[in-house]
Amino acid sequence: MKKIKIIGLFSVAVAALTMSGCGGKNNPGHTYMPDMGYSRAYETYAGHDSTVITTNPADRGGKAIFYNAMPVAGTIKRGELFPYTLPNDTTGYRLSAKVENPLKNMSVIMLPEAERLYMINCAICHGEKAAGDGPLATSGKVPGIANLTSPLYAAMADGTMFHSITYGKGFMGSYASQLDRKQRWMVINYVRTLQPAPEAKPADNAASQDSTVKKG
Secondary structure, three states, rough: HHHHHHHHHOOOOOOOHHHHHHOOOOOOOOOOOOOHHHHOOOOOOOOOOOOOOOOOOHHHHHOOEEEEOOOOOOOOOOOOOOOOOOOOOOOOOOOOOOOOOOOEEEEEEHHHHHHHHHHHHHOOOOOOOOOOOHHHHHOOOOOOOOOOHHHHHHOOHHHHHHHHHHHEEEEOOOOOOOOHHHHHHHHHHHHHHHHOOOOOOOOHHHHOOOOOOOOO
């Protein structure tokens, strides 16, 4: 009889501990490593405790944690193209002609988005058809706007055009903050659709004029 009472009391104690450990649906009770289970909320524009967080690299160490809200150097966001590393100088501009267009074979599906980006960022100067006749060009307030359909720009390498959009050229400022790297290549591909098709090279008649070639 005593054994039955002891077993009964033990079962009740186990059940009580189990129920207290669950704590309901909203409170799981004791949690192992709570910082892993419940991350601390962080407001993007919230102020930092200056006694704990510092934005001055010289003050890092000890109790001060250096944090400047910038991504770690060398990181690339998901889906972004690799960084453009040529410098903004004459050497970089010259070498840009050798940079390959990673979106050279851009799908037709991407073309409407490329057109939209061009209309928002470029058409105000270069015009709807890239002929250099946009509203700012015809107003006379911004000089030196390029006609992108001219032979000079039709023959320009994609990499050189990308370099100019990235760093700016002449009266045109940099568009690196308005367009990410992929979008810049997309705009270049759209500009190519507005340029005249390259003239067909004349057929090589050397063989037909060579007297050593047997005829018939």
